Amino acid sequence: xxxxxxxxxxxxxxxxxxxxxxxxxxxxxxxxxxxxxxxxxxxxxxxxxxxxxxxxxxxxxxxxxxxxxxxxxxxxxxxxxxxxxxxxxxxxxxxxxxxxxxxxxxxxxxxxxxxxxxxxxxxxxxxxxxxxxxxxxxxxxxxxxxxxxxxxxxxxxxxxxxxxxxxxxxxxxxxxxxxxxxxxxxxxxxxxxxxx
Numbered sequence: 038x039x040x041x042x043x044x045x046x047x048x049x050x051x052x053x054x055x056x057x058x059x060x061x062x063x064x065x066x067x068x069x070x071x072x073x074x075x076x077x078x079x080x081x082x083x084x085x086x087x088x089x090x091x092x093x094x095x096x097x098x099x100x101x102x103x104x105x106x107x108x109x110x111x112x113x114x115x116x117x118x119x120x121x122x123x124x125x126x127x128x129x130x131x132x133x134x135x136x137x138x139x140x141x142x143x144x145x146x147x148x149x150x151x152x153x154x155x156x157x158x159x160x161x162x163x164x165x166x167x168x169x170x171x172x173x174x175x176x177x178x179x180x181x182x183x184x185x186x187x188x189x190x191x192x193x194x195x196x197x198x199x200x201x202x203x204x205x206x207x208x209x210x211x212x213x214x215x216x217x218x219x220x221x222x223x224x225x226x227x228x229x230x231x232x233x
Contacts, residue, residue, distance in 0.1 A: 057088050057229040058157075059157060060128070060225075061157055061158045061159070062161055064076050064136065065146070065161070065162055068176065068191060069165065070164070070170055071163050071165065071207075071214065072094075072138075073137055075207075075217055075221055076136075077092075078214075078218040078221070079135050079218070079225055082218075082225075091124075091133070091135070093123060093134060093136040093138075094137040094138065095138050102123070103120075113142075117138060117148065118148060124153055125154075128154075141196060141197040146200060159225075160200055161203065161204065161206075161207065162199065163207055164199070165208070165209045
């Protein structure tokens with residue numbers, strides 16, 4: 038069988054993988070905005086198309102690469118710097134990177150944009166009001182913050198600055214999780230198509 042005939046019979050998913058452009062999708066927003074859920078759904082959708090994915094999130098990095106860092110602005114910035122450098126390595130290794138971090142400050146997002154080639158980076162802002170995030174409180178952080186157990190809680194005692202130039206904003210309190218996921222995946226696929 039010739040190479041040309043072999044390629045023509047590749048499954049559609051393999052063809053998707055052969056034509057994708059490595060990219061970083063950086064999901065940011067308050068705790069409880071839906072970052073982890075939507076990041077997981079995006080990663081699953083991309084893998085279903087045979088696109089290799091590296092998933093990064095705060096909990097995973099703080100358990101290893103960023104162990105020892107606290108939650109002061111300086112430590113958070115260092116945590117994000119390390120995450121951005123890791124994402125950059127992922128892109129250079131021909132991976133799609135799905136990063137999920139609160140990323141509360143504009144100067145931190147600018148640091149990420151300086152680290153990763155902006156053509157390979159999309160910021161996705163998951164916009165949900167603080168009261169909605171507090172009601173969800175998936176990780177119990179807001180409840181712990183109320184007792185003083187979380188002294189630097191973003192949105193309460195630590196600032197969150199909404200992104201000025203997000204590439205995509207999804208209001209997760211106004212749409213179903215399925216609809217939010219559909220919008221995110223559709224957006225990602227437009228960014229992963231190679232230039233013609």
